[in-house]
Amino acid sequence: MNARHFLVQAVAPSWPVIARERWQQAFPDGQPGHWLELQQTVAAGDMVWVPVMLDDWRLKVAALLQSQPDCQVIVLSSVPDQVEGLRALNAGARGYCHLLAAPGLLQEVAQVVSLGGLWVGPDLVQRLMAATRELLQRSPDAVRPAIDLSVLSERELQVAHAVAEGQSNREVAEQLHITERTVKAHLGAVFEKLGLRDRVQLVLHLAQVKSYA
Incomplete structure (x- = not known):
């Protein structure tokens, strides 16, 4: 059974429309939505993509994984850096990549994570x-x-x-x-x-x- 993909949309002026467009190109059957909506929908085996513009994203990632430990979280950053990447992994995320990554790269990240691996940026x-x-x-x-x-x-x-x-x-x-x-x-x-x-x-x-x- 293929994993379902969910994109958490941040309510912020800095949220670029192109980010959602690229994500939906990568996962045509994926479901974008706001945190409170998706939190009630995510189940074991699902893949949740969380942008760092989401308020208290680290706490929310940790809380989600505590309530649904068998889902997989990938953190998306508009300006990836080493410290933030380590924080994402410490929160329990299985991946960390650029918010504006190309659809092909997003699919590659999903494949690695779905096979039990970790994905982090080159830095x-x-x-x-x-x-x-x-x-x-x-x-x-x-x-x-x-x-x-x-x-x-x-x-x-x-x-x-x-x-x-x-x-x-x-x-x-x-x-x-x-x-x-x-x-x-x-x-x-x-x-x-x-x-x-x-x-x-x-x-x-x-x-x-x-x-x-």
Whole structure:
């Protein structure tokens, strides 16, 4: 059963109409609505897209997940930054991306989240990688990473490193001159071979590998 998509509309002058239009292009069957309306409608397995212009958005995300822990929340920001992204994840969100993201990217975010992964922007990915490297360098008791990159093909390794740098599937496809479908296939193989679940885990593991290189 496919997840239902709900977009929480903020009552604010800064709420851009194009944001809703792009979201509806990505999810034609999705339902935009205001917080009080959607709060009564969301059920297990649903995906709720919450803009940061919503008053007390962090408290509302946490409250929603407490009452409906099996739904998935993606936070939308008009000016994404690292601190806000971490706050979104701390509130329980499974994704954090730009409010004006293209429909294709929104669909990509939904796919990653629906498979149990996390989606964050490239800046936050880089911050996670840098923080992990610093932690490993400071810790004399750090354990050597167990993953073996030699199990990956040359192309899979290229895709893994590009994704770890924060690139979207489309950007990876353009860089490597392959299709997005091929990127998804390679990325799925990478996750399976390395025993990983999502991009964030891939970033952290590659950071560990580099710290021992």
